[in-house]
Amino acid sequence: MKILVPVKRVVDYNVKVRVKPDQTGVDLANVKMSMNPFCEIAVEEAIRLKEKGVAEEIVVVSIGPAQAQETIRTALAMGADRGIHVTTDATVEPLAVAKILKGVVEAESPELVLLGKQAIDDDANATGQMLAALMGWPQATFASEVEKTDSGFKVTREIDGGLQTLAIPSPAIITTDLRLNEPRYASLPNIMKAKRKPIDAKTPDDFGVDITPRLDVVKVSEPPKREAGVKVETVAELVDKLKNEAGVI
Secondary structure, three states: OEEEEEOOEEEOOOOOOOEOOOOOOEOOOOOOEEEOHHHHHHHHHHHHHHHOOOOOEEEEEEEEOOOHHHHHHHHHHHOOOEEEEEEOOOOOOHHHHHHHHHHHHHHHOOOEEEEEOOOOOOOOOOHHHHHHHHHOOOEEEEEEEEEEOOOEEEEEEEEOOEEEEEEEEOOEEEEEOHHHOOOOOOOHHHHHHHOOOOEEEEOHHHHOOOOOOOOOOOOOOOOOOOOOOOOOOOHHHHHHHHHHHHOOO
16 A cells, blocks of 8 residues: 655744734744644654555655755655655645645555645645545545554544544545654664655646635734733622623623
8 A cells, every 4th residue: 555645844833933024924034944743643654554564655745845855854764765846936725735736646546645634834724625625535634543444444533522433445535633643753874764765856837736826815913912910809800800801701
């Protein structure tokens, strides 16, 4: 079985982002970038399936500028077999990403596409669902457990009321949640081996996809600063402030 894992290069989750002075976006100058945490979980799960003997090959694909190769190399160092880099310096929206991934899926013919449920830069949570719609494949989102079956996959997913278990046939698309696993750290020997693993270079035009944005960003602003709280002397005073000032009761 071949597994395709899309990965995205985003601002590192430990970095406190700053909005540009002109409010046109987030300031990315001299900011540490890394693999999207949900994508990292997807890579780890693919590797675990390979270690169980379920999968034979793991292919990672990333869409972005030249620096996105670093993200692919990180996945290769973790244990993926080869990479595909779709090069573009433009901002690619979820629908365009899904269309490019559709072309990659048709070229690679994987039995499973395993991707993060969302990216922490835009929190769109849309690419997996759009790809499933374009391919006409079954999907299971927010997976907290994945198990291979004879006919496909058994996926436990998180919902508001608890957990839901789905049985889906293959080929399928699964998006990962935080509690699926804890990604491993790449060892130094594997980091060195990753430098020799192949990465195919592609462009959106190779898949016939127009990546022109459909949305215009009007303004990006930081959330309002939280005001300091006050101490109250009595329960009656607390109730009064909650009712008349906060308006929550």
